[in-house]
C-alpha cells in the first residue's frame with residue numbers, strides 16, 4: 001500500500017489543512033516537550049518566525065531512562081490545543097500506547113510515532129484506525145525495509161495519511177547522538193509515494209548541527225523538517241542541548257527560503 005509500484009505519483013498529506021509532500025517544504029517546529037503554557041507558546045512563536053506551518057510538542061515523552069522527564073500527559077495536550085488556538089498552527093504530538101490513541105487524537109491534528117515505538121505493532125494498528133494523519137519516525141536500528149513495513153501496518157488499517165521521518169540511526173560514530181542517514185531521503189522517495197521529512201534535532205543531538213543538517217535535508221529533497229526550539233534551552237526538561245534559540249531561527253528561515261526553490 002505504501003509502495004510506489006502501485007501508486008507512482010508522490011502523495012500529498014494534509015494536516016489540519018496544511019499540505020506535506022512534493023512542491024512544498026514543510027517546517028514543523030516547537031518544543032521537544034511541553035513544560036508550561038508560557039514555554040510552549042513562546043517556543044511556537046519562535047517556530048513561526050522560523051517559517052513553521054505546523055507545531056510540534058511532546059506531552060507523552062518516551063524517555064530512555066524512567067527517571068527522565070516523562071511529560072505532562074493530557075495536561076500537556078490541553079496546552080498544545082490552546083497554543084494551536086493562539087497561533088493557528090496544527091498540532092503534531094506523540095502517542096506512546098494503544099490505549100491512549102483516541103484521547104490523544106481528540107487534541108492532535110497529527111499523531112507522531114516515535115523511533116522507540118516504530119515496531120510497536122499494536123500501536124501502529126491503533127493509529128491506523130484513529131482517523132488522523134500519522135508521522136512515523138524511523139527506529140534508530142531499523143532498516144528502510146523495516147520502516148516501510150511499519151508504515152504498511154498503519155496503511156493496512158485504512159490510513160494512508162502517513163509522513164515518514166528520518167531521525168538518525170545508531171552507528172559506530174559517537175561524536176553525534178545518531179547518524180543522519182541522508183541517503184534514506186531519496187531512497188525512500190523512490191520506493192514509497194509517502195512524503196519524507198528529516199529531524200535534524202534528534203539526529204545530531206546538538207544545536208550547532210541543526211542548521212547544517214536542515215540545509216542537507218533540503219538539498220537532498222526532503223519534503224520537510226521537524227525541529228526542536230526552546231526559549232531557554234538551559235532550563236529545558238528534555239533535550240535542551242539540541243534546542244534552537246532565537247538567533248538560530250533566522251538561519252532556519254533563510255535556509256528554507258533560499259534552498260527550497262532548488263528542490
Ligand code: PEP
Pocket residue numbers: 032058062094113114115116137167199202
Ligand atoms: C521526539 O521527536 O520528541 C522524539 C522523542 O524523537 P525520536 O522518537 O525520533 O527519538
